[in-house]
Amino acid sequence: MDKETLHSSAELERLSNEINDLDNPADKLKKTIELMEFSISQKGQPDFKTFWNARENCLALFKEEIPPAVRSGYWQKYRELTQQARLLKEHFEEESSFALEQIEKAIEAIENEMNDLENHVEQAELSDFPELFPPIKASRSMYLKLQKELNFLNAYASRINALRKEVAGTKMRMRKKNRFFERLSELGNRVFPKRKEFIETLSDQFASDIDLYIKQRFGQLSADRSPHVYREEIKALQTAAKMLSLNGKSFSETRKKLSECWDKIKELDKQRKKDYDAKKEIFEKNADEIRQKITAYKETSSSEHLSIGEAREKLDEIQKEMKGIELGREEVKQLREEIAEAKKPLLDLLKEEEVKRKKAQLEKEEQRQAAVNQVEEKISDLNSNYSKMEADALVRAIEDLKSEIGSLQIPDIEKEGMLRSFVHVEDAAIEKKDREEKLPEDPLELKNALQKRLQFKQERRSLIKDKFEEYRKASGSSGLDFEQSLHYNQQLTIEKERLEKISSEIKSVEERLSQL
Known part of the structure; x- marks a missing residue:
């Protein structure tokens, strides 16, 4: 209850007490009219109960011995206040009716959505949920399935609680209010137990997975494994913990364990740096040896004009040797850049050879296509002019054309198609030869x-x-x-x-x- 409401209640009580202490009917009537006016003029919801009680008392007071002039004035005020109260009552009843309608629609919406919850869950996505990794990779599908449904259940729980508060604060008939509470309780029975069960299942599984991850990854930290990999895994698990609806105990305990793992990674980083500093001299010595070989390769390739195969073989030998010696991360990065620089002329030469190869291939294809086009033109000419040719000339033309088709670099099925395109000419040549012989x-x-x-x-x-x-x-x-x-x-x-x-x-x- 806010300060204004408390003040209004106190004022109403004060006026009621004053009325009870008065003996004069005219004074009592005056104060009762004031009580009526005050009860419907306060902010928020008017106190209609006080108003109608005061109005009833006024009717009784009007029957007392009161001067006519005074009675007439108070009667006019009494009628005006009664009219105002009726108008206010109608207004608040309309507001209450609209509020009831909205509450009804909100409850129906939740009921309909829950009846089709399975389809909603199936269509939902958690695209930003992080990818997991062994040994807990298999749990990801279970997390997604339960969390997608929990997202809906959490939303329903929030809406149900908000509607309960709204129903409790809205003026309506007690029977209607009880019916709303019954429907909200039915929805709550479908949401809250299932929600609690899912949260417990998720929390237990996530806590178990974190313990398994720590046992396998941090039981004995591998110095060969980059701390960056460990960090990315922990970040993914922390993100998953925030996205999953875990209970407070599971969330705080797993967060604490992952923080301890993060501290171990810091220690691993320090140890790796210490080891690196101890081996730095060896790294630099080995790197210098590789650099000498890279320099020797550059000099040899420029003076002796190595073939592409020889150049590639020498560079492969240098890279293979790099893998067999101890080098730090920075040395490896620098040497790779130097090898890439030394390889650039070779790559340029390979690109040039590729351009030449493609050009030769294109020229060969153009020649092949030109030969095909030439043969197709001859076939076309033969089909157009064979009736004008003598038998012997026609036979020679056919044989020459067959020979040319046989020498074309095209699939056999295309050759067959060409031969079939003038088979009628071959038949005609035999007929001509028979006639001319x-x-x-x-x-x-x-x-x-x-x-x-x-x-x-x-x-x-x-x-x-x-x-x-x-x-x-x-x-x-x-x-x-x-x-x-x-x-x-x-x-x-x-x-x-x-x-x-x-x-x-x-x-x-x-x-x-x-x-x-």
């Missing part, structure tokens, strides 16, 4: 000529048949996409037509031979 008139010589033609066509039919079977098997195989299937079916149709045509020609030659 003059068969002898002598029956015996004619028979020999026809037998040679028959043998040639039979051999050609065998080749066409083999190709037909090849495409037939390919088109029936599984795993072909749409384009491949369409290609093989088209080729199969072409070869079928060629096979039928050559078979017809063979039949024609056989009929002529039978007539002889």
Whole structure:
């Protein structure tokens, strides 16, 4: 209760006591009117109970012996105060109704969210939670799972406590207030026990993991392990402790243990510095020996023009020797910088060689593509002009084109495609040759000529048949996409037509031979 409220209560009590001490009805009425006015004019919530009690007392006093003029004045004031009180009551009832509505919505929101808590937890992320390391790396998934749900439970707990205070401080019917408290208690029963259980589980596991980490990492500190690594691990654990909802005991105990580990790292740092100072002379002597070899390499590489392989081998030997001798961190850093500087001409040479290689490769590719383009132009010319050429010239052109295709540096499947693109020209050349060839008139010589033609066509039919079977098997195989299937079916149709045509020609030659 604030000072203003205490003052108002004291004033109301004072006025009530004065009224009780008075005997004159007119004076009593005056003070009772003042009490009515004061009870609804104070800051905050008006004291309606005092007002209505005083109003009832006024009605009784108006029946007493009071001068008419005085009664009339107080009656007017009495009516005005009654009207004001009713308006105030309506206003505060509206405010109370709005507050009740907001409390209802807030409680419903928590109930709905908790009913779908599993999905909320699944979608939540803790992206800034630090990565952990052996021997406690396996606990990270458990920490994330419990902490994500705890984040929601902590938020619900805070909202439930705030709503309890709001319900307690809001004027409403006692039945409604009790119903709100019941619903908040039900929510609390779903939140607080589970929250407590998760906090205990997290706290026990984290304390156990810290003990395991200290036992394995700090049971016997390794001087070979950089203190920086230890520091980063402790920082990660301290960050995890802040992000996890640990109980006070676990948080303070683990913080204390990690602080002790930090002090041990400081001691390790001091010891390493002491050891370094003791070996500094050895480090510098070994570093000078390596520097001499780096200098010798520079002189040799500039005077003897070492090959890339020889230069790389010598530098690798120097780096290998560095790993086999005692050197301090600063010496290692400086020597690496000096080796990098000595290696720069070699790297420049390697870049130059790479540029030359790529240039030669590009030129070779351009030449290859030019040869392909030239052959494709010849195929195009042949397909356009073969009907105008004589049989012998056409046969020579086809053979030359096949030879050029065979010498191209392209995949066999592309060569096959090129050959297929003028197969009809090859068929046309054979037909022309048959038409232009003059068969002898002598029956015996004619028979020999026809037998040679028959043998040639039979051999050609065998080749066409083999190709037909090849495409037939390919088109029936599984795993072909749409384009491949369409290609093989088209080729199969072409070869079928060629096979039928050559078979017809063979039949024609056989009929002529039978007539002889």
